[in-house]
Amino acid sequence: MAFYNLLLIVLIVASRALILKADSKLSPEYYSSKCPKALSVVQAAVIAAINRETRIGASLLRLHFHDCFVNGCDASVLLDDTGSFIGEKTAIPNNNSARGFDVVDAIKARLEKVCPQVMSCADILALAARDSVVYLGGPSWEVGLGRRDSTTANRSAANTFIPPPTSSLGDLLLNFSAQGLSVKEMVALAGAHTIGLARCTSFRAHIYNESNIDSSFAQSLRRNCPVSGNDNKLSPLDRQTPTHFDNLYYKNLLDKKGLLHSDQELFNNNFTDFLVQTYAADNQVFFQDFAKAMIKMSQIKPLTGSKGEIRINCRKVNQN
Known part of the structure; x- marks a missing residue:
């Protein structure tokens, strides 16, 4: 029965991936004349931030992912709560977890001096994600630009569509298919967990309740993660090279050393096993598929044209 349920989900994923297509209005050259220095400003700020704290590269990549999975890539994740507005920062997947907001603030402040109210916060997130991956040794890709920023956020959607670390393979498939992403793109994007x-x-x-994990690996993690307490104690998603973007994440899954339940679900006697094996065996194939999947993800329902606005401060909507 479980096999047929997963087969049904795969069919749903495939049909949605065909229906939801990337937006063609975005262009890598969008700021060439509007603000020629914009991309170099973002890149320099990202590199400086990673040099101060290597972990921030993974945080910026994650911010882009968490933004795009909620009503599209519109920088809604950056909005602060106000007295009359509840944003996405306090949603379960983001609360006390999402990071890098100060780096985005610094980038935006610099851009406002160079080219006032030209580059959107949504485009900053897309570029910062790419620049972080490249600086940490991963692949590059062309980032389509021209997104505008939302004036609203959706806390409920953040709780619904951002997959938690406890997700089953079926849950993951449904979450990614809701964004028009295929099974292959889902497994490739999971490789982001090679850093952070x-x-x-x-x-x-x-590490305490499940059998699909190497026993010695689980035991080593229990030293810093007791049955109760130490909730915020951190462990690397990839213990060998947590600050270098590579394919060791997939090799760990082959050895049942995925840190999160949702990670190990990708290699757990499932039809996704062959994709994990492919990426574990060939770093270049992983890089190519990851880059393609990031392009696809970054084009989920962008606001373009006259929709939304270009926020002056990424944390709040502009005053009319």
Whole structure:
């Protein structure tokens, strides 16, 4: 029965991926005449931030992912709560977890001096994600630009569509298909977990209650992640090279050393096993597929033309 349920989900994923197509209005050359220095400003700020704290590269990549999975890539994740507005920062996947907002603020402040109210916060997120991956040794890709910023956010959608670390393979497939992303793109994008850290509370159940994990690996993690307490204690998603973008994430899954339950679900006697094996065997294939998947993800329902606005401050909507 489980096999047929997964087969049905795969068919749903495939049909949605065909229906939801990338937006063609975005262009890598969007700021060439509007603000020629814009891309170099973002890149320099990202590199400086990573040099101060290597972990921030993974945080900026994650911010872009969490933004795009909620009503599209519109910088809604950056909006602060106000007295009359509840944003996405306090949603379960983001609360006490999403990071890098100060780096985005610094980039935006610099851009406002160079080219006032020209580059959107949504485009900053897309570029910062790419620049972080490249600086940490990963692939590059052309970022389509021209997004505008939302004037609203959706906390409920953030709780619904950003997959938690406890997700089953079926849950992951449905979450990604809701964004028009295929099974292959889902497994490739999961490779982002080759960098960054996760909190004890995110993987506690996996290391204490589950069998699809190497016993010695689980035991080593229990030293810093007890049955209760130490919720915010951090462990690397890839213990060998947590600050270098490579394919060791997939090799770890082959050895049942995925930190999160949702990670190990990709290699757990499932039809996604062959994709994990492919990426574990060939770093270049992983890089190529990751770059293509990032292009696809970054084009989820962007606001263009007269929709939305170009925020002056990424944390709040402009005053009319």
